[in-house]
Amino acid sequence: MKFVLAPDSFKESMSAKNAALAMEKGILKVFPDAECVIVPMADGGEGTVESLVSMTNGEIIKTEVLGPLGEKRIAEYGLLGEGQTAVIEMATASGLELIRPEDRNPLLTTTYGTGQLIKHALDKGVSRILIGIGGSATNDGGAGMLQALGVSLKDENGEELDFGGGPLGQLQKIDLSGLDKRLSAVKIDVACDVTNPLIGASGASAIFGPQKGATPEMVEVLDRNLTLFANLIKQEIGKDIAGMEGAGAAGGLGAGLVAFLNAQLKKGVELVIEYTGLEERVKGADYVFTGEGSIDGQTLFGKTPYGVATIAQKYSIPVIAFAGKIGKGVEPLYDHGFNAIIGILSGVTTLAEALENGEANLAFATENVCRVLKL
Incomplete structure (x- = not known):
């Protein structure tokens, strides 16, 4: 049998x-x-790296990154047994559970560490990356991730933006000239089980912001800033991601991954079924x-x-x-x-x-x- x-x-x-x-x-x-x-299975959230690594006799890679508040910390991701696929859980670098409840503030938190994990995987020579984006502490539209991968986000004075969903409101120019060229040859799948758009009453800020420490006033600021970000993305790179299903996942990280890294958003369990x-x-x-x-x-x-x-x-x-x-x-x-x-x-x-x-x-x-x- x-x-x-x-x-x-x-x-x-x-x-x-x-x-x-x-x-x-x-x-x-x-x-x-x-x-x-x-x-061993998972649904794209916590445990996905462990399941896929054990299934393929892969390895866990540890590296230093910046955490959600810009602090140095050790995060990890998985390299599958064939050596060509990386599996990343963004929560290990930019997760809500990494911050004490009293310190949670999505005006400040960044996805920079998630971008560092992607860059480290590129250094390993992978051709495929699976990213699980549940459990985020962030509301920056993936801006920090992009900065880690070489994108320059500038204010009206040509200065680089600080981290977080708050400074995103000062964004005037998106400079893609430094974006890591290796990304063009890598297939990126995103495990995303929410359908929320980036902005509006059912968007990232309104629905998920409060659990990340946002007050009602912060939610208004964050939504306004993500709207600015979405408008600039449409204007400068021709992608309209504001109302896209799943764009609001992980504080807009879903939008950033699709717009700049040509990622595909899929249901987590479907991706794990595929990868196993x-x-x-x-x-x-x-x-x-x-x-x-x-x-x-x-x-x-x-x-x-x-x-x-x-x-x-x-x-x-x-x-x-x-x-x-x-x-x-x-x-x-x-x-x-x-x-x-x-x-x-x-x-x-x-x-x-x-x-x-x-x-x-x-x-x-x-x-x-x-x-x-x-x-």
């Missing part, structure tokens, strides 16, 4: 790879001769096992198990999903490729105990499902 094991991480309990290994352990107790194909070669791996499988920490009604909107089930459904392969918690609204999943959704807890427990015993619980739940399959 062939089992494809394609879980996401069970947050704070086990990585996607360890979850797949726990599933394998349970399967082999019942089917000792089974073929288990391990495909999941579709080819599920062919000929008897069962696909997937799962993550929580499965509920939101799973249908692009979460990892849904993406996995969609691929398996194309080949009429049964899908069994495992979860630490099964929330409300899972019933529609049974119409979208899920054959069963199994909770892994074996009894009443504290959250701390559940997280600590996640691998053992998942292995045991998988074993019991296989015992039913063996019947």
Whole structure:
């Protein structure tokens, strides 16, 4: 029998790879001769680098960058096993969790460190970059990233802009002459699961600014500055990104990546499916096992198990999903490729105990499902 094991991480309990290994352990107790194909998954957010690096026997690269407030820090990205693809989570360089709540201020925060990670990957000779842009602390439209890659953003006096969404309001000239020439030969995919435009009532500043520390007054300033940025982009390079779906992701980083780096915005799980070669791996499988920490009604909107089930459904392969918690609204999943959704807890427990015993619980739940399959 062939089992494809394609879980996401069970947050704070086990990585996607360890979850797949726990599933394998349970399967082999019942089917000792089974073929288990391990495909650690993610949805483009936290854990994407780890999943793809472990899947391809790649490596984690660490380098010094400027953090969201301009401080020096060590960030990391992944280099996949073939040596030609880099995977970057922008949050490791420019993420909200890097700043204490009382210090969060999107007028000041910058994506410069994310640009430094891209430049470091170019130095490694990559031809493809996947960038996950969730969890940002920024609202600068990707301006800092562009500066790190050689773009000059000048005010009316010809001086370089300071970092942050605030100084962006002084922008008068975008000079692309110094943009790293290597970018023209690199394919850039962006894992982006939000559809917000760059500006307006549903744009980057209004919707995401407050969670990054923006007051209502700051939101007005930030939106006005991004509007100026979008107008200059349209005027100087001929790209209209203000209303584009996903342009508002990561405080407008989505817009900057599309406008200046010719990046493609795609759903995160779809990109991970592509980069792992999941579709080819599920062919000929008897069962696909997937799962993550929580499965509920939101799973249908692009979460990892849904993406996995969609691929398996194309080949009429049964899908069994495992979860630490099964929330409300899972019933529609049974119409979208899920054959069963199994909770892994074996009894009443504290959250701390559940997280600590996640691998053992998942292995045991998988074993019991296989015992039913063996019947």
